Amino acid sequence: MTTDRTPPKLRPATLALDGGLVPDPVTGAIAPGISMSVNNVFTPGAAGFSAEGADLTEQPYLYARWTNPTVRELERRVAALEGAEDALATATGVAAVAATFLTLLKAGDHLIVSDVCYAGAYELATRILPDLGIAVTPVNLSDLNAVQAAIRPETRLIHAESPCNPILRLTDLAGLSAIARAAGVLLSVDSTLATPVITRPLELGADLVIHSLTKFMNGHGDALGGVVCGARALIGRIRARAGVYLGASLSAHNAWAILRGIDTLFPRLRQSSETALILARHLEAHPAVTRVTYPGLESHPQHALARRQMALSGGMVAFQTADPEAMARRMADRFGVIHYAFSLGHQRSICVLIGTDEIQGSTYRMTGAALQEYRRWAGDGVFRLSVGLEDPEDLIEDLNRALQG
Ligand SMILES: Cc1ncc(COP(=O)(O)O)c(C=O)c1O
Structure with missing residues (x-):
């Protein structure tokens, strides 16, 4: 198992292999193992038990719904590829979208969602969120004037895709980020169809990048998974709420399969x-x-x-x-x-x-x-x-x- 040691100068194609660097310190194994344990022993008093406020990501790994060493390894790998401080892995891509929406939006807030995006994300936004008192406006995000016009004082988040599923329309992420930033609105980008090989939304000014790991990231059609990446404080908020209470944690086995898929991304x-x-x-x-x-x-x-x-x-x-x-x-x-x-x-x-x-x-x-x-x-x-x-x-x-x- 590796530790926080991402060397700063490696290029993305090497980072996809986690640098290929450190063998397991106990066995010398080069390929990552799977840590299947649901719970790990810890020293009483060493970690907070309350989800709110506690750093759930580092050892001891109290309970695998909060975090698990293999899942954490995947989170570090994807964060490095996206140039993010941190990442939260989830059971599916939809869970990563849900974790983001349910953490960042509350009753009275307003969400702008791409009028064409993955059907599950769109339906979650337009059918479920309004029942929770969240206003939602679908907007063609390739039209930046339309985005500007749709922003309200209570707008908290813009959710984009590029290319968008299924019509492969693109969103100008730098242009959209500039508008979001000027308005004090967060921007999440579902980059599933692009992957960090093709586009790195955080470098273009987005606050969060989301993937269905089920797709190109794993690339083998044999594991569901999702991830949301961004600044440590933002990911910490998402983890402490949705990462714990949504209950959509990624299994260690799927994290391992996806890590292997990312090796050849x-x-x-x-x-x-x-x-x-x-x-x-x-x-x-x-x-x-x-x-x-x-x-x-x-x-x-x-x-x-x-x-x-x-x-x-x-x-x-x-x-x-x-x-x-x-x-x-x-x-x-x-x-x-x-x-x-x-x-x-x-x-x-x-x-x-x-x-x-x-x-x-x-x-x-x-x-x-x-x-x-x-x-x-x-x-x-x-x-x-x-x-x-x-x-x-x-x-x-x-x-x-x-x-x-
Ligand atoms: C762009 C995009 N985002 C999210 C998802 C949802 O991913 P999952 O099936 O892993 O929940 C999909 C699935 O097709 C997708 O295409």
Whole structure:
């Protein structure tokens, strides 16, 4: 087990391996072990028992719902990658969003949420928070004037995504941070689709960065997890409230699996970004495809922002075809390599239709100009393709099989 020893000068790709530095002092093991114990012995009087005010993160590890050595190792690794002082790991990505909202917002406060973001986060914000007396305004965060206009004296938090799931619209995080800062409002950024390989929101002025670790960070589709990173004091507040009372603690086993996934985060993201660009170009030239949205294509409406804000173009491609529902059935029938399934960011390619009527009915419920703007990006629906590590030629052949009438 390692201790607080992050050397200051290592580059992010090395930090993803935790520097590869210190073997276990007892056994000499290089690979991290798992500390499965729910509780650890301690010296009476050495630690506070009350969650409020006590530092729950350091030894003794009293009880694993508060903190556990393997989970702590993951928190340190992700914090180092995001350039954050601290991080709180949670059982899922949604739990990290919930932990953030339920700590930073109380009755009478106002939240601005991206009008397009992960459905679970959006539904939590727009369905659950108002019942707690929290006002919520969905805003197209790619329109900074709209953000400015939506801020109220009681606004406490702006919650953004970039690229946003599922349409891959980008948010100008530096521009948004400047507005939030000037208004004294905190900014949380769900960076699940980007990962710290591609964008580091804290460096662009955000206060908190959130990940579903279930996706690219773990990258193997075999563990759920989430994390929120930021300044020590802010993460301490989130840990002391939601980290303890939400009860959505990450298991040591999943923390270990995700640590192993993060070891290969950089090469995986480089490979899937490279393949995604090949597929995006192929799809753009395919007669059955009516539109492709990919930050790495010159045709992306925010390509200039992508070049500024994204170190790589990422592993997600959105595309449209005529009669998307028939196409979805053909994909499910004909794919031999890609999986027709939900989720994203795994080593195996996954594709799914996010139908516009369906997601509008279940989640966003937009009307008027907002709905028109959504349709301008998504038409009747986007195929959300999460590009894995397979040979690009096999993926192209698979897509062609489905796309031919
Ligand atoms: C951008 C984004 N944030 C959060 C989540 C939620 O993650 P989890 O399923 O780990 O709760 C997802 C899941 O798809 C996501 O795409």
